[in-house]
Amino acid sequence: MNKSIIQTLDAPAAIGTYSQAVRVDHTVYLSGQIGLDPASMQLVDGIETQIHQVFKNLAAVATAAGGSLADVVKLNVFLTDLGHFPKVNEIMAQYFAEPYPARAAVGVAALPRGALVEADAVMVLG
Numbered sequence: 001m002n003k004s005i006i007q008t009l010d011a012p013a014a015i016g017t018y019s020q021a022v023r024v025d026h027t028v029y030l031s032g033q034i035g036l037d038p039a040s041m042q043l044v045d046g047i048e049t050q051i052h053q054v055f056k057n058l059a060a061v062a063t064a065a066g067g068s069l070a071d072v073v074k075l076n077v078f079l080t081d082l083g084h085f086p087k088v089n090e091i092m093a094q095y096f097a098e099p100y101p102a103r104a105a106v107g108v109a110a111l112p113r114g115a116l117v118e119a120d121a122v123m124v125l126g
Helices: 047-064 082-092
Strands: 003-006 021-024 027-034 072-079 102-107 117-124
Touching: 021 047, 027 047, 027 072, 047 082, 047 117, 072 082, 082 102
Parallel strands: 072 102
Antiparallel strands: 003 021, 021 027, 027 117, 072 117
């Protein structure tokens, strides 16, 4: 098993006991991203801006791992209000192309730092 830790300054630094991503052979496990601006480490305002930032953060980690969002095979989205799910679909289409990855969307009571949305992903390379 070939295991490596992925880290980039283009995505928010880990705010806990985890890595931004871990690559095991051809599979990369991307940790959950919330709408933190990587430069300021502050949560961006509003659901639409947070959704965009989540996908930008995931894309930055994917790039650091040697891939892109096109290599994502599984995406998990967590929302504090499932009423925002149509907005996730709309914005997700700007970052992913068909065929889309498998996905789960889960309503949760709360997310770190008061975020409205979080997403993690699994990516397969080569």
